[in-house]
Amino acid sequence: MTTLLATPNGADPLAVSPSPSRRVRLAWPLALRLIMLATLLAVALLAAVRLGAVSLTTRALLDATVGRGDPTTVTIVRELRLPRALQAALVGAALAVSGATFQALLRNPLAEPYILGVSSGAAAGAVLAVVTGWAVRFFWALPIAAFTGAFMSMLLVFRIAFRVGRALDTKVLLLSGVVVSSFLVAVIWLILTFADTESVRSAIFWMMGSHAGASWRSVAILGSCLVPSLLILFALARPLNLLAIGEPTAAYLGTSVERTKIVAFATATLLTAASVSVSGTIGFVGLVVPHAIRLLWGSDNRGLLPCSAIAGAAFLVGADTLARSLAGANELPIGIVTALVGVPCFVWLLRRPAAA
């Protein structure tokens, strides 16, 4: 019967699904992946600095960078566009790596940097700073309030999780993150209900995320958080691989599970809190960039973490460039752009057979 039904190319016509053996992964060497993504990031950065209300040629851009040529152009490039592009890159890298880490630690595909209430805590702090007027009076009041809020909410979530279970139970942690987050969101809206229109407007703009406030100082602060955090998480890549499979497996393969979890959670939260305090809560990057990298090249965190960092940076730089150039003189909240651009790309990736 097999011979009778065999098609010329030997495929079995009765087979209802493609043979699983054909679902192979893209076995690119890590160096090649990193070079490709770095090129993408370089292109995105170049575009970000060249494009905007005033478009620049590469020549004028290079002159302005070293301080030659039209003083206005020099100011635009050096004080506005360069720090802004770099901040977008750092925030994108931080959120993507933080998201990848949370997904491994929580073994939950819906995990993202804000899942443990960090964003709501930061937003509550920021809203408080806006409504009380501190944000207008002191330049650093908003980021400091946001960072404090983020860290306080994280401490609260971990405290609840530790009290319920004796060890750090991932499921309890996830739930306490969700409830603390809901509580803080209610607090935010309660404050906004009694706030004046201008405060509400600026608070909402901040909650949607923006890189408009970028400066060399914010870049320096973010960079000094990012570098050590990335090194810590890259060093934990193997334990994170094991934790993504299961906590008992990780212990049997030599990981100190509780210690690794605490260090990784704290580092990923620090990355998120630092990002949120300079740019507001930018959604989607931390959820989708690591998933996209995983669908392409697998879950091995030794490749996933560095690839996510560079891809997240490139993605957010691109999204920020679109956010400030799509609507003419107006600037779109970057969260809208990340979702509008990111969702279709991600749906396409999900539908590829290799995702099975």
Add this chain to the structure above:
Amino acid sequence: MNALWTLEGVRYRHHGARRAAIDGVSLAIAPGRITALLGPNGAGKSTLLQLLLGTLAPAAGTITFRGRSLASWPRKEMARTIGVVPQGEAEPLFSVREIVAMGRYPHLGAWQREGPDDLAAVTRAMERCAVTEFADRWLSTLSGGERQRVRLARALAQEPSVLVLDEPTTSLDVRHEMTTFELLHELCADGATIVLATHNLNLAARYADDLLLLQHGRLVAHGAPELVVTEERISAAYEWPVSIVSHSGGAPQVVPCDSGEGGVPPLSSVPPVRMAR
């Protein structure tokens, strides 16, 4: 005989549970043999394995491994000695080779790359478990039996002298189940110590040197298969009437009866079997 593991009066109660999951268990596990842990669902097999592996700490009693208190073994050192095939793992997108290579993690520093020895150990482990042909496939595209063999390969890549397996053949078909038991038998002949929890009484009786029978967290029998697998004891422990026949190789084999046939004696009426220590 020098015991590998020695347990004295070990007790463990799960958080919030009223009854102890392991209640006053004392035993010694011998090196170079296959020890099978038997008992009905909820008897405490998995808990006892976790106590042996140090992922649970006993509430009372002592556990030593190679003469040293289990708690004093660093996890990484233990992972170079004991390979584990656990039950129920998540399956993120990892290739089969990546999963097997995880067996080398305990041998490597955080920034250290796999060396030629590590790659050779991974290749050998994949060959021994017949998963080489799947090396570049995602684990999640394999069948249940193939995935289980990959996990066994990961444990072998650790190059351990002891293997611990938690119900390694549950949900496997006859061929995969028999290949697994034959492989364990070969590994034991090469000098490995094997401890497994299983519901397959008949294969345990055929392949294991020692059987441990647990009921309600207590050790009710410990000894050679022909001593442990008797009609009264198995009926009593599993609360179901059984009769025993003999395998051509001599091992006792359990045949479950209909519920009406034969009685279920209370376990207290069955004389205990204890290993001489």
